[in-house]
Amino acid sequence: MTPHRITALFAAALLAAGVPATADAGTRLADVRVLAHFDRAAGQAAESIAPEPGGGAVVGMIPARQVVRVAPDGAVRVLVTMPLPPDGGGTTPVVGTPVVTGVARSDRGDVYFLYSAGQGGLTGIWQIRAGTPRLVVPLPADTMPNALVIDSDRFLVTDSAGGRIWQAPLRGGAASVWSADPALAPHGFFGANGLKVHDGAVWASNSDRGTIVRIPLTGGPAEVRATGLAGIDDFDFTGRGDEILAAINQDSKLVRVGADGSAETLLDAGDGMQGTTAVVVRGSRVYVTNGANLVGDDSNLLVARLRR
Structure with missing residues (x-):
């Protein structure tokens, strides 16, 4: 039994005995289970998640260069496999191989994903329409697009190689740099990685620096809101x-980060975490x-229930 589980049991015993808690224990997870296992030997390293109505999800796969759909019963279907570039993709920034990373789903059900191939005309935001991918927002060949968010009528994309956040119209077209704040820059490998829009701001994680930063939607400098999260991926x-x-990702765990920046491990290798890449919350359901990709061979999608 892991130490954080012992702590949780002890806290529960105190409550049962009528001893009041001295502080808010924060969110907990319950009913954790694997919804789907993927073929890691075939390159299906599960990356980002776009939940769908009914309990299923769309998942990006690196380096299989795939987008798959996971049904509510766990059945997996490949929606698209992206072609290799003519040179094989060895010029893909940072990773040296073509990868499908971020996925997103619009309110009307359109599925979008990011492809990084080290080549113009392939790197950018793609849409799946009638089973066929089409490039809707090209990005420069030297970018490593990682997380994809739909914010009203635009896309936002982190660039892990360039340490930037790009924006582009949801209808498609040219992209522009929304922020190149120094807090997004890499420090040897991956810079800006995960991305969310929350409470009037854009929030991003920086894998190399182990931070989460907040940038107001109105612009301005980034504010570091959490530190000590080396190897952080999505959030x-x-x-x-x-x-x-x-x-x-680096330590194969899921952590709760309080509003004050404090961190607490909720799931770790003892719970089956292996190169943890992404997390999405929808109501009381967590994906x-x-x-x-760094340890183990069980690429998977887990679901759990939030206990607030």
Whole structure:
């Protein structure tokens, strides 16, 4: 039994005995289970998540260059496999191989995803329409687009290689840099990674620096809101103010980050985490992907229930 589970049991015993808690214990997870296993040997390292109505989800796969749909019963279907560039994709920034990363789903059900191939005409935001991918927003060949968010009538995209956040119209077209704040810059490998819009601001994680930063939608300098999260990938808000659940790829764990920046591990390797890549909260339901890209071989999609 892991130490954080022992702590949780002890806290529950105190409550049962009528001893009042001295502080808010924060969000907890219950009913954690694997919804789907993926074929890691075939390159299906699960990355980002776009939940769908009914309990299913669309998931990006690196380096299989795929987008898959997971049905509510766990059945997996490949929606698209992206072609290799003519040169094989060895010029893809940072990773040196073409990858599908962020996925997003519009309110009307359109599915979009990011492809990084180290080549113009392939790197950018793609849409799946009638089973066929089409490029809707090209991005420069030297970018490493990672997280994709739909914010009203525009796309927002993190660039892990360039340490930038790009924006582009939802209808498609040219992209422009929304922020190149120094807090987004890499420090040897991956810079800006996860991305969310919350409470009047754009929030982004920086994998190299182990931080989460907040940039007002109106512009201005980034404010560091959490530190000490080395290897952080994606993150999402729990619905309790600025409380966050963060996927720590490097250490294979899911942590709760309080509004004050404090961090607490909720799930770790002892719970089956293997290269934890993404987390999305929808109401009381939590989706977590493990890419098994740094350790293990069980790439999967987990679901859990929030206990606020």
